[in-house]
Amino acid sequence: MIKMHYEFSYWLRITHWVRFIAIIVLVVSGFYIAYPFISPSNNGGEPVNFLNALFRSWHIVFGFLLIAVTIGKFYLFIFDKQSKIERDSFWDFINPKVWLQQVGYYLLVSKHPHGKGVYNPLQFMAYLGIYISVVMISLTGLILYVHVYHEGMGGLFYDFMRYFEVMMGGLAFVRELHHIFMWIFIIFLPIHVYLAVFNAVHGKNGAMDSIISGYRWDKVEEK
Secondary structure, eight states: OEEEEEOSOHHHHHHHHHHHHHHHHHHHHHHHHHSOOOOOOOTTOOOOOHHHHHHHHHHHHHHHHHHHHHHHHHHHHHHOSTTHHHHTHHHHHTOHHHHHHHHHHHTTSSOOOOOSSSSOHHHHHHHHHHHHHHHHHHHHHHHHHHTTOOSTHHHHHHHHHHHHHHHTTOHHHHHHHHHHHHHHHHHHHHHHHHHHHHHHHHHOSOTTTHHHHSEEEEEOOOO
């Protein structure tokens, strides 16, 4: 018998897709800022730097959006009642038996383990790494931001961000770290999509549907 249950809350799904869109925009705009791959025609002799400014402005807007939605996600993970199923995934993460069963499932030699939480150990480890990367890319991004915009929010954060800049070894290394963490997202996204599709197709439990509708299907043994 198949039983449907509510797994992901509305706000959890919203934060997931906003993060996804923000990361895509940030990767594309970040690549352009580092290596401009479109050059406007300069036939009329007018200034042509506006496209770079446009990409930079979108990068800043979606950078602050990513920071805001990540803070919101941390709040949901800690305090949201519906997110308890995410918190319970930690106990599967530290359980060696669940680890062995999960690896066996991906190798097609064992059944999917029935964990306490919504994420299996590999997913939890990947998400933990991604959130650490989000914090680091946001921090390095803010350091770079305050060196360009010295008034308003840039001026407010300047002294605070300078402390982290020195701790990281200077502005040049901060820029390199920002670029490295971008590549973590580029590598993670296709793997994440592949494993989500694998679980949805092989497990036949609506694993991908749940992040859209919020509902997932479980097989329940009839007594």
